[in-house]
Amino acid sequence: MKIITTFTLLLMAIATTFAQDRPNVIFVMPDDISHNAFSFYKNNGPRTPNIDGLAKESVRLTDFHVSPSCSPTRAALLTGRPSDVVGVWHTINGRNMMRADEITMADIFKANGYATGLFFKWHLGDNYPFRPKDRGFEYVAWIKGGGTGQQPDYWNNTNNHASIWVNDELVKMTDEDDGIKGAFTNNFFFNRAMEFMDANIEKKKPFFVYLPLGTAHAPHVTPPDAREGIGAKTATIENIDKNMGRLMQYLDDKGIADNTILIFTTDNGGGTFLRGGKGSNYDGGTRVPSFVRWEKGGLGGVGKAREVTALTAHIDWLPTFMDILDLKDVPNRPEKLKIRGKSFKSFLDTDPSNDPVEYKNRAVIINDMWTEFPEKYKKLSVKKDIWSGNVITHKWRLIRNSADVDWELYDVLVDEKQKIDVIKNPANKVIISELKEEYEQWWQLVDERSAEYTRIILGSDAEPKSDLHAMDFHGTVIWDQDAVKKGATGSGFIAVEFEKSGTYNFDLRRWPKEIEKETTITSAGAGIALPIVSARIKIWNGDTVYVDETKKANSSADGVKFAIKDLPKGPAFIQTWFYDSSGQMVGAVYYNYVKKDI
Numbered sequence: 001m002k003i004i005t006t007f008t009l010l011l012m013a014i015a016t017t018f019a020q021d022r023p024n025v026i027f028v029m030p031d032d033i034s035h036n037a038f039s040f041y042k043n044n045g046p047r048t049p050n051i052d053g054l055a056k057e058s059v060r061l062t063d064f065h066v067s068p069s070c071s072p073t074r075a076a077l078l079t080g081r082p083s084d085v086v087g088v089w090h091t092i093n094g095r096n097m098m099r100a101d102e103i104t105m106a107d108i109f110k111a112n113g114y115a116t117g118l119f120f121k122w123h124l125g126d127n128y129p130f131r132p133k134d135r136g137f138e139y140v141a142w143i144k145g146g147g148t149g150q151q152p153d154y155w156n157n158t159n160n161h162a163s164i165w166v167n168d169e170l171v172k173m174t175d176e177d178d179g180i181k182g183a184f185t186n187n188f189f190f191n192r193a194m195e196f197m198d199a200n201i202e203k204k205k206p207f208f209v210y211l212p213l214g215t216a217h218a219p220h221v222t223p224p225d226a227r228e229g230i231g232a233k234t235a236t237i238e239n240i241d242k243n244m245g246r247l248m249q250y251l252d253d254k255g256i257a258d259n260t261i262l263i264f265t266t267d268n269g270g271g272t273f274l275r276g277g278k279g280s281n282y283d284g285g286t287r288v289p290s291f292v293r294w295e296k297g298g299l300g301g302v303g304k305a306r307e308v309t310a311l312t313a314h315i316d317w318l319p320t321f322m323d324i325l326d327l328k329d330v331p332n333r334p335e336k337l338k339i340r341g342k343s344f345k346s347f348l349d350t351d352p353s354n355d356p357v358e359y360k361n362r363a364v365i366i367n368d369m370w371t372e373f374p375e376k377y378k379k380l381s382v383k384k385d386i387w388s389g390n391v392i393t394h395k396w397r398l399i400r401n402s403a404d405v406d407w408e409l410y411d412v413l414v415d416e417k418q419k420i421d422v423i424k425n426p427a428n429k430v431i432i433s434e435l436k437e438e439y440e441q442w443w444q445l446v447d448e449r450s451a452e453y454t455r456i457i458l459g460s461d462a463e464p465k466s467d468l469h470a471m472d473f474h475g476t477v478i479w480d481q482d483a484v485k486k487g488a489t490g491s492g493f494i495a496v497e498f499e500k501s502g503t504y505n506f507d508l509r510r511w512p513k514e515i516e517k518e519t520t521i522t523s524a525g526a527g528i529a530l531p532i533v534s535a536r537i538k539i540w541n542g543d544t545v546y547v548d549e550t551k552k553a554n555s556s557a558d559g560v561k562f563a564i565k566d567l568p569k570g571p572a573f574i575q576t577w578f579y580d581s582s583g584q585m586v587g588a589v590y591y592n593y594v595k596k597d598i
Helices: 006-021 049-055 070-079 105-111 185-202 232-253 314-325 426-448 481-486
Strands: 024-028 059-061 115-121 139-143 163-166 169-172 207-211 260-265 290-293 306-308 363-367 380-388 391-400 408-411 456-458 465-469 493-498 502-509 534-541 544-552 559-567 570-579 591-596
Touching: 024 232, 024 314, 049 232, 049 260, 049 290, 070 105, 070 314, 105 115, 105 207, 105 314, 115 185, 139 185, 163 185, 185 207, 185 232, 232 260, 260 314, 363 426, 380 426, 391 426, 408 426, 456 465, 502 534, 502 570, 534 559, 544 559
Parallel strands: 024 207, 024 260, 059 306, 115 139, 115 207, 456 493
Antiparallel strands: 059 290, 139 163, 163 169, 260 290, 363 380, 380 391, 391 408, 465 591, 493 570, 502 559, 502 591, 534 544, 534 570
């Protein structure tokens, strides 16, 4: 029988008190919207009273930057490292998968005793070892791909009707008793987040809630709660606002608002008063709103809002959390995985004397290449503040769109819309040289691992059955379910690793398994019929081809099955094709289901 001593009870009491006192962290990040989406910035924009109210009670980072598109922002935010350095410089083609050895924000929160939950949009890989549950998240409610209706998502999902994965269980979205009319993805994921918070409040365990919404990314559908006379995107933004209002009311009702760090930002520029938009390396693509409220920690509160004008970025949030919350890093972090962001904790207070010089002197490099391999000088932006004491005197932006065009230089402190290129001004020679050197050092970090592929691991106990998706093809673009319905033609390889040697079974399909009772390999299904008569699979590594086999298709079957024997453990590439009667490629193997023989 175990004896519980007075000393043990004391330690348990201290641990419980410590857990109760530790701030919770909620990070909310809607998709594809920026300043003009909120009435705080645009009076005649969408009606967002709850987000506006949060802004009025927050410390606002007025020069906060993210990447110009979805996956790169998420990769940089979660690692504290530039997205290109962690292997993410695109949103598809396997270049959205964050390298498996990277250490995430969730890993660190989890290691420090926090419960961790992910709700809605991940967009950093759908297979092992890239799934959110492989990257430190204990509770996962998500859609696959990068949004509803994208190719890996559950078939025919929209924001109005969807089947959603919640801790590996498929849950059909319904109209819940949440105070908002109808069923909508935002409502569903906020509800799951609140359930997660409820469970951890009961356990007196601090939590990290990551709420990267998949809205208001296209395609836009009108939510059931929309007011009359507005478009689907505006209605979606207003639905986000209602859910933010619910979340803040929930925190008040639970009595934890004061000791919860609540962050609201967006994942890329999209409709703003600045130059450029989504995908742009100008400020309109990268500068977004960012609010933080934590009244118990002295950050915001009623009548306590203020603005921080220093340059901040997505890579800075992880080291800032670690600094504010005294989070310990995972043991033995390799040098090659060094956190590159900087804590801006000292800028959040009202004392400028403690602001570190090394932070003031740093530069931030952001780009969005959307290429198979990184390309030097492709859509880059080097950002740097120049300080005189505690006053910012310049906010430089060095821009280059490709190796074939000239550099550009802007000082957005005086030229916010980046209309006046001052690259040819001799007075700027020194700063131009400094910013170019910053880029060269950054490029060396990117280039060190640029030839690596992020590889889906097949045959693992962690994922005994794997679904390989056309969205992950290297070399062609098939990214949404509309392309599947239309029978878009394309083939590319997928980088994999066989965890064990042996026989692997492949099921090559035109339609996904979830509608197999309604379709065959040659039926029209929800789109057009494809005259598929044969299928081919090739698996190789380097100059060694393990298999290159073609089989006839049975028009009444769901797919074409291959059992490939003696596949060796280790890295490989898989490519698949469908052909018509003339031997011409037709459509694509949009879905390839893989399972290893036991």
